[in-house]
Amino acid sequence: MICCLNPDCPNPLNPNGKKFCQSCSTPLVSLLRNRFRVIRVLSDEGGFGRTYLSEDVDKLNERCVIKQLAPKFQGTWSQKKAMELFAEEAQRLQDLGEHPQIPTLLAYFEQDGCLYLVQQYINGENLLKELQQRKTYNPREIQAILLDLLPILKFIHDRQIIHRDIKPENIIRHKSDGRLSLIDFGSSKQFTARVQNKSGTSIGSHGYSPLEQIRDGKAFPASDLFGLGATCFHLLTGNSPFQLWMESGYAWVSNWRQYLRSPLNPELDFVMDKLLKKDIQERYQSADEVLRDLTPKQLLALPPAGKSSGKIPPTKASYLPKSYPLLRILILVSALILLFGFSESWYKYFRRIQTSLSSRLIQHHSPGQNDAVLSQSLKISFDKVSLANTLQGHENSVLSVAISPDGKTIASSGDDRKIKLWNLATGKLISSLNTYAQQVNTVVISPDGKILVSGGDDNNIKIWNLATGKQIRTLVGHSDSIHALAISLDSQTLVSGSDDNTIKIWDLATGEQIRTLTGHTFWVRSVAMNEDGAILASGSFDKTIKIWNLVKGYSIRTLEGNSQTVTTVAISPDGKTLASGSRDRTIKLWNLATGREIRTLTGHSNTVTTVAFSADGKILASGSRDRTIKLWNPATGEEIVTLAGHTNTVTSVTFSPDNKTLVSASEDNTIKIWRLSE
Template sequence: MFCSNCGVGLVVLRNRYRPIKSLGAGGFGKTYLAEDIDKLNQKCVIKQFAPQVQGTRELQKATELFEQEARRLEQLGEHPQIPTLLAYFKQDNRLYLVQQFIDGQNLLDELKQQGIFNEQKIKELLLDLLDILKTVHHHKVIHRDIKPVNIIRRSDGKLVLIDFGISKQLTATVMTQVGTTIGSYGYAPLEQMQGGKAYPASDLYSVSATCFHLLSGIHPWQLWQRQGYGWVSNWRQHLQQPISHAFGQILDKLLQEEYQQRYQSIEQVLQDLNPPSPLPPTQLVIATPSSRPSPLPPTQPIVTTPSSPPLSVTVPSQAQISTPPVKLKASLQKFFSPNTKRKKGLLAVVAITVGGLVLTKFVSYVRYGLFPTNPIPVIASKDSDVFLTKTLEGHSSLIRSVAISPDGKTLASGSDDKTIKLWNLKTGKQIRTLTGHSHWVFSVAISPDGKTLASGSIDDTIKLWNLETGEQIRTLTGHSGDVNSVAISPDGKTLVSGSINGTIELWNLETGEQIRTLDGHSSNVYSVAISPDGKTLVSGSVDKTIKLWNLKTGKEIRTLKGHSSTVFSVAISPDGKTLVSGSGDNTIKVWNLETGEQIRTLEGHSSSVDSVAISPDGKTLVSGSRNGTIKVWNLETGEQIRNLTEHSRGVNSLAISPDGKTLVSSDGNTIKIW
């Protein structure tokens, strides 16, 4: 009943939270690892307010900061990489804060165990951390104490930002008392140390000081003691291994002593971290009216190359095109005005449109020739058959999963805002919002007959909905932890769900009856998929393995090993012969589903591959990464076809329509239609 170290009585708080271990003490309180009795002893963290301060003013300030942390967690905790506030209350004249337990180690401990970080690892850290900070700053909050010990690498490899005890609203950038310093020495920028001021750029300084510490192994405070802020101008000399000039320039700008000279927003940093890729050159010739008959047939190429093999843009046969070539001439004449069309070295972006339809878009370099009497040779990239058509907005928080109905008419999306939204896929209009879950919706799936929608949430439940009416049919309870993934068998009879506790549950979709539990994974099951013949279940896990199961008997067939990190996503080809898996090790692996043999590894992503999808014809693989890129691959050969970079945040989910013509992807709280 009493702590052997400090003698504090270990009562069960609120008859629910039971402290089991001391995690340490700070300036304002003591922290305990605890169990939530109401949630089958699920681990959580209790912070007890016990300020080590003297005087009424100091005590009042400490109380404000403790309460502020609770408010910030309540405000920001819906982000999956910020701890969730579970409770805040007063008992026996003491204040308590209960928050989500993060299973992992902080980056300072990781540095001590694994040694200094290389440039690639720091870039991945930056992309992950900046994504969290974007949400923090979006809520007009400044963290003000970013450092390695306040960043935890969770067991799934993702970073979690903790300790919002000294965070501050952006609208009040100056402390009550001028001259108050707040933050940690070495990591806090000049404006925080001298006047207590804080801006978004202040957090960015702390992020960069953290990167320096992890790159060099030297605490910035050690340098600050000797040089003050002078160390930021010669930080490179302390590195044990060189970094690229471009990345060094980014850190230089982040570490500027004066906040006005730093990046002013997360978006500015991300733009320099992910510059657009240069376009591969190839010779093209834009045809002039004199070289084409009129009118232009629907399938006749309007752009050709003078050499073999020909590269052409063909008008889609389904489009109603009656525009003669003269329209193309007029468009180009307008673009290349009389004052510029004769100049050599003119850079331009050319979009060729016929009947309002954009056929191709490329960066061109006019080299010679007079238009329209001669063709215009240009340097251009190959045309793409993937186009971004619209972006859907409506969710107020991170979108975790998307699914398309079998008739290709309806899109469903599940979000951290606890809702599911249904959209008209063709028009992009929102049909309705489904509410009922009490926490984030991690996964959605639609039955083969298009009548039932299943949603899995971290409220430990699965809900079944009538897709046409939006009516909730029933709630399935049985999981003792977050439901990360759901899938429905091809015959529409069986629902499969994967959970954070490593178990997989099988359900009768019609009755909601629980059929059996599959045990075998040692950790979080992130993704499940069922083969087209309905015989094989595939599951991917944080334990770095993929397991194949007999869906009818529940027996494990085999375990596939090869990934060096979490398996976030699995997909099976329409012919049932090929399995694809995406992982936190930045790779995609292609497997023979029948034999379990690894066919090939696809490399190209520079960050975790969180989602994969296969086209209905089985020829194309699409993969989404945490750094916001989508890659399109030839599934048979493993060749990368193209790279899509329209997303500004990590791509959490992908879905391809049944006709193979539409790709849906989600990042942050938006959905993109391709």
């Protein structure tokens, strides 16, 4: 289809091959600037143009958003002001686009009398649409939203820019990892003394923009913070500040608590009240002030903002004890050998001592740059890593893959609402299970190879007979989407993690719910069990990992070393090491027994979305929004190889039982099969 670019066209979509629009007879443009293919209209800008969903043919048809400025009244003040704001928006995106939660500017140009601004496409829904689907948010979710958005405001305010239109429509939650992005910088303004002191044209949205901005045209960082508070009020109560403003102006701000369904905790109540102060002098003056009140005991840091710079957080300095008794003994033994000569018996004895001491030394040492010397035996390399097959059959993003214990079958699921079963050896589709009404986020196969379990956005878990593809039962209990599943080694216990912030334990044979684990304050997106099924690890968007006693159902400890949301966790086959991935672009390895961080692996340039250990525990695979897969040696932290082949976010990776095959899934709608040979 070809989309007509006339902003007044009532039916802009036309069949391919047409030269003129069938509705308005406007000449059709197949590619804007010979690069951008317009797919469909996203929104109408009220006579000044439209916003379109498009494809960038220079970037493998990657999705992008094109904003069009085509004012009807040429030469008027309105047209001049619109063009000025449009150019300013492009400049703001150019200045701010390095932040991973602000769209990147891709192009800005004029064609056929119109101005076009091309920016990164954020695959997700804005918070207003999200609110319409779920009605309200609870206080824990509001606090999480504040903690996600405040660093973005700090980032733009530090660069002397005020957004001036903070509201639910301008905040989009990424579909893949739940992070929030701030969009629409068309109203943003450079924060200068002139802006502070000069009254001007009112810009913003009534109800969300504070009195000083609506009445006087003045904008400050505190003005954006009012908009953030009004946004959270809307999400918390379901009451639109715009509607309240229509009824009584800003009177609602003084008695905002009367709209609450239940009282807030004192901390959030205080923050909300100070955000919504009508008098700017009584309001928070900076994002840092709000963050300090929300997280007084936490280290506050911006997420990595190197989208364009490519800077990667440095690996933590290796830990070495202050004294080195083992190393001293090793040196002493070497000296004795040199003193007394290299007889064969002495040499064999020395090698035994050296091997023993080196091994013990490595256990006390968190590997760093010198690991190649200390642990030669732990090095892993591949003679060949080859892409054996690419499976195409899902209509949209593939979100999860699993391999059967016999290594013969791949199960996959995606946002096309389907589960597919594939022959791993041939890549042929075996069957497709199409009973879901919404997207299927995760699939897992039981260790005995008999059962397939799936979870999705319909809040339910489905149990399937893997051999026949017939559904056995549906487990109902969660109140929000399910994104994480794990099955115990004996195939008797199922664990599920949900966006309702809970973890549920089920009897897989009967479908009976055993217990619910609570403690996370935001979405639970990953769970992993050790081999004996006694220990559970869970990763959450509340930036924590929790370790649970699965038998008795209590939390053993909470790991808080991540500066951003935890997207994925995995436990090594020997049950000693926990791996976690995060939006901070790092992978952390933890001692599962003690909760101590062993090391941090860096190398990905975007969110780490998935991690998996090989069956022998010698390799760790990670996938990322940077579209790559990396293989690591978990014993040393060494990066073995990077696999590039997917053209969009890698969503899931898993190893075959014989460690010779890696299977990956991606938002590019494909599954890839990689052969590993040492």
